[in-house]
Amino acid sequence: METVLEHGPQAQATSRPPRTGWRHYLLDAGWIRAGWMMCLFWAIGFGIVVVFRWWAGWEPLLKWQPITVVATLTAAPLGFLAGIGAFDYWARYAIGAPTRPEDHSTHGGRNWKDYFRPNTDHKVIGVQYVVTTIVFFVIGGLMAMIFRAELARPGMQFVDNQTFNGLVSVHAALMIFLFVIPAFAGLGNFVIPLMIGAPDMAFPRLNALSYWLLPIAGTMMVLSFVVPGGAFAAGWTGYAPLSVTQPLGTVFFNMGVQWAGASSILTALNFLVTIITMRAPGMTFWRMPLLVWANFTTSLLVVIATPFIAGSQFFVMFDRVMHTNFFDAANGGYVLGYQHIFWFYSHPAVYIMMLPGFGIASEVISTMARKPVFGYRLMALSLLAILFLGFSVWAHHMFVAGVAPWLRIPMMVTSMIIAVPTGIKVFSWLATMWEGRIRFSTPMLFALGFVSMFVIGGLSGIYLASVPIDIHVSDTYFVVAHIHYVLFGGSLFTIFAGIYYWFPKMTGRMYNEKLGKLHFWLTFIGFNVTFFPMHWLGTQGMPRRVSDYAPRFADWNMVISIASFFLGASTIIFLYNMITSWVRGPIAEANPWHGRTLEWQVSSPPPYFNFDEIPQVVGHPYEYGVPGAQHAVFNGDRTGVLEEAHH
Amino acid sequence: MRRGSIVQLIAIGVVIGACATVVALLIPWLPPDASEERDGIDLVFWFTTAISIAIFSLVGAVIIYSVLKFRARPDDDSDGAPIHGHTGLEIVWTTVPAILVTAISVISGVVLVENDHAASNALNVNVTARQFAWTFSYPKQGNLTSAVLRLPVGRSVVLHLQALDVIHSFWVPEFGQKEDAVPGQNTSLVITPTKIGTYPVICTELCGLGHALMRTSAIVMQPADFEAWARQEQQALKGPPGNAGKAVFTSNGCASCHTLKAAGATGKVGPDLDKLPDYAKQAGKPLADFVKESIVDPNAYVQPGFPKSVMPPFSTLPADQLDALVQFLVQSSQGG
Numbered sequence: 015m016e017t018v019l020e021h022g023p024q025a026q027a028t029s030r031p032p033r034t035g036w037r038h039y040l041l042d043a044g045w046i047r048a049g050w051m052m053c054l055f056w057a058i059g060f061g062i063v064v065v066f067r068w069w070a071g072w073e074p075l076l077k078w079q080p081i082t083v084v085a086t087l088t089a090a091p092l093g094f095l096a097g098i099g100a101f102d103y104w105a106r107y108a109i110g111a112p113t114r115p116e117d118h119s120t121h122g123g124r125n126w127k128d129y130f131r132p133n134t135d136h137k138v139i140g141v142q143y144v145v146t147t148i149v150f151f152v153i154g155g156l157m158a159m160i161f162r163a164e165l166a167r168p169g170m171q172f173v174d175n176q177t178f179n180g181l182v183s184v185h186a187a188l189m190i191f192l193f194v195i196p197a198f199a200g201l202g203n204f205v206i207p208l209m210i211g212a213p214d215m216a217f218p219r220l221n222a223l224s225y226w227l228l229p230i231a232g233t234m235m236v237l238s239f240v241v242p243g244g245a246f247a248a249g250w251t252g253y254a255p256l257s258v259t260q261p262l263g264t265v266f267f268n269m270g271v272q273w274a275g276a277s278s279i280l281t282a283l284n285f286l287v288t289i290i291t292m293r294a295p296g297m298t299f300w301r302m303p304l305l306v307w308a309n310f311t312t313s314l315l316v317v318i319a320t321p322f323i324a325g326s327q328f329f330v331m332f333d334r335v336m337h338t339n340f341f342d343a344a345n346g347g348y349v350l351g352y353q354h355i356f357w358f359y360s361h362p363a364v365y366i367m368m369l370p371g372f373g374i375a376s377e378v379i380s381t382m383a384r385k386p387v388f389g390y391r392l393m394a395l396s397l398l399a400i401l402f403l404g405f406s407v408w409a410h411h412m413f414v415a416g417v418a419p420w421l422r423i424p425m426m427v428t429s430m431i432i433a434v435p436t437g438i439k440v441f442s443w444l445a446t447m448w449e450g451r452i453r454f455s456t457p458m459l460f461a462l463g464f465v466s467m468f469v470i471g472g473l474s475g476i477y478l479a480s481v482p483i484d485i486h487v488s489d490t491y492f493v494v495a496h497i498h499y500v501l502f503g504g505s506l507f508t509i510f511a512g513i514y515y516w517f518p519k520m521t522g523r524m525y526n527e528k529l530g531k532l533h534f535w536l537t538f539i540g541f542n543v544t545f546f547p548m549h550w551l552g553t554q555g556m557p558r559r560v561s562d563y564a565p566r567f568a569d570w571n572m573v574i575s576i577a578s579f580f581l582g583a584s585t586i587i588f589l590y591n592m593i594t595s596w597v598r599g600p601i602a603e604a605n606p607w608h609g610r611t612l613e614w615q616v617s618s619p620p621p622y623f624n625f626d627e628i629p630q631v632v633g634h635p636y637e638y639g640v641p642g643a644q645h646a647v648f649n650g651d652r653t654g655v656l657e658e659a660h661h
Numbered sequence: 662m663r664r665g666s667i668v669q670l671i672a673i674g675v676v677i678g679a680c681a682t683v684v685a686l687l688i689p690w691l692p693p694d695a696s697e698e699r700d701g702i703d704l705v706f707w708f709t710t711a712i713s714i715a716i717f718s719l720v721g722a723v724i725i726y727s728v729l730k731f732r733a734r735p736d737d738d739s740d741g742a743p744i745h746g747h748t749g750l751e752i753v754w755t756t757v758p759a760i761l762v763t764a765i766s767v768i769s770g771v772v773l774v775e776n777d778h779a780a781s782n783a784l785n786v787n788v789t790a791r792q793f794a795w796t797f798s799y800p801k802q803g804n805l806t807s808a809v810l811r812l813p814v815g816r817s818v819v820l821h822l823q824a825l826d827v828i829h830s831f832w833v834p835e836f837g838q839k840e841d842a843v844p845g846q847n848t849s850l851v852i853t854p855t856k857i858g859t860y861p862v863i864c865t866e867l868c869g870l871g872h873a874l875m876r877t878s879a880i881v882m883q884p885a886d887f888e889a890w891a892r893q894e895q896q897a898l899k900g901p902p903g904n905a906g907k908a909v910f911t912s913n914g915c916a917s918c919h920t921l922k923a924a925g926a927t928g929k930v931g932p933d934l935d936k937l938p939d940y941a942k943q944a945g946k947p948l949a950d951f952v953k954e955s956i957v958d959p960n961a962y963v964q965p966g967f968p969k970s971v972m973p974p975f976s977t978l979p980a981d982q983l984d985a986l987v988q989f990l991v992q993s994s995q996g997g
Contacts, residue, residue: 175870175871175872175873176870176968179867179870179872248867249867253827253828253866253867255826255827255828255844256827256828256867256868256869259826259827259869260869343843343844343845343846344844344845347845348845349828349843349844349845349846350843350846383731383741384733384739384740384741385740385741385742385743385744386743386744386745388744388745388746388747389745389746389747389751390745390746391746392746392751414830414839414840414841415828415841415843416840416841416843416846416848419777422773423766423770423773426766426769426770427766430762430763430765430766431759431762433758433762434755434758434759434762437754437755437758438751438754438755440720441750441754442751444720444723444724444727445744445747445750447723447724447727447731448723448727448731448744449731449741449742449744450727450731450741450742451731451733451737451739451740451741452727452728452731452732452733453733454728454732462724462728465720465724466720466721466724469716469717469720470717473713473716473717476709476712476713476762476765477706477709477713480705480709480765480766480769481769481770481773482701482702482705482769482772482773482776482837483702483705483706483709483769485702485776485837485838485839485840486699486702486706486834486837486838486839488839488865489830489832489839489865489866490865549690550688550689550690553690553691553692553706554689554690554691554692554834555692555834555861555863557832557863557864557865558865559867559872560872560873561873562873562874563873564861608738637743638740638741638743639739639740639741639742639743640743
């Protein structure tokens with residue numbers, strides 16, 4: 015395979031000779047340097063805290079909460095990043111050492127080792143993201159298995175209350191911050207530059223850095239289980255003042271969110287600049303595939319909203335470590351302030367976790383039904399409508415929280431209105447399938463499963479938007495059912511659809527279709543049996559986040575627990591299929607689905623710089639069934655192209 | 662579209678709608694209705710359910726019809742019809758959902774305003790939430806306090822909620838009403854019980870280790886029974902110390918975390934109070950001093966095996982009530 019850009023002669027001339035022997039292992043970017051630099055930075059952080067406390071005359075000198083925050087959760091991760099090489103280029107630039115702007119030696123996945131170090135190729139980063147997030151998905155899922163075992167019967171059987179609350183909190187935090195959000199970022203990372211005809215993302219080194227922030231955040235959240243007092247246990251929402259008074263594990267959540275949030279923001283900025291400035295000639299906004307639209311909208315949400323959760327977690331941490339009183343009512347703090355700031359991020363976060371899925375569904379349904387996306391422009395505009403409305407509904411999480419009464423009806427109305435653009439999308443997907451020639455491959459099954467399950471999640475959302483019903487069902491299992499219909503039936507089904515859909519493009523091999531379909535049906539059945547009964551458990555009176563419950567709910571909880579183990583087991587089929595197919599699946603064609611978007615016009619996997627020549631975009635991406643229509647041409651060859659009129 | 666396919670589509674939709682209706686009717690979705698506020702909530706619930714069943718049936722019908730009719734044969738690699746959109750349809754599926762959600766919003770708004778309105782003769786009850794107990798006090802009934810919420814039937818009640826430590830949330834499923842108790846803030850909730858009976862009071866906001874056990878009962882009684890109970894409780898507080906101590910024990914919710922045979926308490930969150938003499942020995946303090954200290958400053962000595970900082974300090978108890986409580990605990994734990 016030819017790459018377009020090679021190391022220029024100048025680049026060779028300015029770089030110094032490579033290190034050899036032990037100096038190479040110890041001093042060159044890699045896991046060994048990451049290891050010792052992590053320890054060194056931890057020691058520096060430790061020293062800063064101790065010296066500062068000694069200088070200020072504070073007792074005791076060794077106070078573990080500030081030491082944990084500064085040394086373990088801030089300095090050590092920075093040391094790791096520096097050691098693994100995420101800052102090398104910038105560090106050389108900053109100290110005036112010669113940099114190599116044309117150096118692409120860390121670009122492209124040539125062998126498996128390239129996936130275990132910072133790599134500037136968006137395709138490698140995309141795979142790193144997806145694999146890492148699946149690891150955390152499995153860990154988070156296993157936690158759910160443990161607390162479902164506890165909940166199978168009333169009373170306490172396997173874990174104590176602290177562990178139970180910790181499991182519930184870490185499960186949610188991992189699934190949200192380490193799985194759904196970054197899994198979409200990973201799929202987008204792989205696909206978006208290809209879809210818009212770009213050689214890479216706009217800031218490849220920033221892209222590499224934003225990936226490496228992620229395992230740090232995830233490790234932090236999982237590690238909180240081993241610190242004294244146990245994992246953070248105030249729920250993933252971490253409401254103050256409970257989170258202020260919880261054991262040490264809470265700061266692992268406070269800081270884990272900062273690292274994950276920084277990763278999100280950097281990726282979103284990268285997406286925005288890439289989509290705005292790096293589209294191929296002819297790729298106007300109205301010719302972009304809907305996944306590109308979806309990531310564009312999501313990235314806007316991320317950059318605007320994410321700083322708010324960062325702020326809310328810093329406030330909690332300051333209250334804990336520096337004895338500020340943001341949320342201490344006795345000292346003039348404002349308890350509800352936490353929830354306002356938290357939900358100002360965390361409601362838009364629901365759309366951060368859903369809009370990319372909408373994009374994936376549009377790609378898969380159009381390609382598999384062999385039809386243009388119905389009402390393309392309205393589909394794109396409804397994404398933007400959700401973006402704007404998404405910022406005006408946060409208080410619907412707080413209808414019973416003691417907010418000002420006048421805030422409730424306006425927030426109910428805006429929440430209800432979001433059903434309109436969402437409805438437009440659902441009906442448009444249905445219309446896209448109508449009169450199609452539908453191929454029921456695994457991605458299509460997951461996309462259809464998504465549409466049907468998301469409708470249930472959307473409808474239960476209307477119940478929660480209505481203030482009187484919400485007053486009855488908020489903080490109950492009805493909410494648990496709703497979020498899982500939206501985030502599992504919605505986000506996870508589209509993530510699975512996306513992984514199966516682009517698996518041949520990412521790995522160059524085809525997955526096993528039979529196992530894929532089996533995985534779908536087991537997941538679909540297990541999912542519904544697990545989560546549907548939670549609706550009536552909630553309306554009947556079972557609160558969420560309880561380790562023990564009234565005996566009258568015992569039967570359904572047993573059903574739910576058994577179904578959840580079944581659901582967990584279905585993931586084994588997925589993992590088996592992915593691993594074996596990646597290792598020895600049949601070689602994939604360039605375009606197994608006969609898709610029309612640009613990523614299918616290059617080899618599987620694509621060349622290191624995506625396109626050997628820049629594509630010329632000449633039409634819409636979904637012109638299935640239109641005679642002679644083309645989305646893009648290569649070679650500047652425009653002969654035989656029908657310039658299409660705007661509809 | 663041919664007429665035949667419309668008929669098939671409608672038939673599938675009707676079957677799905679019928680199934681969904683059966684699920685809606687056979688499952689006991691809502692607990693028994695025991696308050697006026699629940700009437701309104703139930704109305705909005707079923708109104709929304711009817712609309713939801715209609716929309717779900719429509720979507721389900723189109724999906725199933727498409728799966729059956731538009732499946733490509735294995736050898737067919739042709740494309741579907743190049744339909745790009747239909748302005749009329751798009752207007753319909755923008756406006757119809759907008760009208761439906763507006764209707765739900767209007768009904769919800771009316772019910773909300775109605776449910777927030779308390780009658781002028783409302784009974785006021787102060788609700789104090791702390792980890793992990795509820796205390797209800799009745800300002801017009803000589804400030805008597807109770808760990809169980811007792812309410813007269815048919816009279817509207819305003820609960821004034823306060824939290825001493827973290828956020829808690831008051832919910833009685835049969836009443837349908839719920840509101841958080843927030844530190845540093847006064848919140849309130851209106852309930853008008855309509856049926857005599859005993860209902861669970863549940864904390865629905867994660868409040869720490871004992872959250873799942875932060876439960877008590879709401880007892881709705883005849884107004885005359887309620888008055889009789891209030892008089893009797895007021896007298897008990899003034900009675901001999903043993904009784905007064907037991908009343909303080911009960912009204913401060915100690916039973917939700919602790920076991921004490923003399924008070925019929927079976928809580929398992931905190932240490933077993935029947936073993937107080939043993940604990941005092943381990944702490945190396947005289948029993949009465951130890952008991953008093955543990956109530957006022959629970960972290961001074963925490964029995965091994967129990968987490969620290971779970972029990973809130975009860976330093977605000979009036980001195981006479983504190984003494985009565987200590988005396989009661991000392992006597993009953995020594996088997997007297």
